[in-house]
Amino acid sequence: MTTAKDIMHEGAQWIPKTETLLNAAQRMRDLHVGALPVSDENERLCGIITDRDIVVKCVAEGHDASRCTAADLVQGTPRWVDANASVEEVVEEMGNHHVRRLPVIENKRLVGMISEADVARNLPENQVHAFASRVYATPPQT
Template sequence: MTAGQLEQGKPITVDASADAGRVLEAMEEHKIRRLPVIDNHRLVGMTSEADLARHLPEDQVGHFVEVICAAP
C-alpha cells in the first residue's frame, strides 16, 4: 500500500506567514496534532503539538489539548 492510497480528501495546511492563532484554529478545527507548513506551494516545515507546547502560554496549550483529545 502507498501513501497515496491512504490519503483522504484535501490536505490541511497552513501558510508559512500564518500567526499562532491561525495555526491553533486549524489544528483545533480539524482535530489534528501536526500541520504541514507551505510557502509558495512548497512544503517548508511541519508544526506539531510539541511546538505549540514550547512556544505558547500554558492556558492556550491546555485548551488545545482539551479540544484535540475530546471525544467526537
C-alpha cells in the same frame, strides 16, 4: 507576531503518493518522524500519512507494505498552514480539524512541519490545556 515559520521544524520532506508504504516507513525511521506529507505528481499536498496509519490500515489488515502506496491511505482534505500564519491561526486550524501535525507551506512549497508539541511550547501556559482539549477531542461524526 510569532508565525508558523518561527515554530515549525524545517526540512520536512514530501513522499510521492506513488511511494510504497514500506519506503514511507523507512523514510520515517531515517528522519525520526512519525508522519510524512504526501504529494501528488505536481508536488502539491494531497494528504499526510502517519506511522500509525501504516500499522493500522495496512499491516494489521494483512496488506503488503511493499505493494501498498501512500495514495492507498490518504483521504479527505489535507490541512496545512501558510508560513506567515500566526500561532493563533495554527491553533485554530489544528483545533478545528483535530490534527496533531500540520505542514507549513510557503510559495506553494513545503517548508516545514508543526506538531502539537511545537504549538504547546509557544503558547502561554494557561492556553495549553485548551489547545490540547480541542486537538484531542473526539471529532463530530459526519
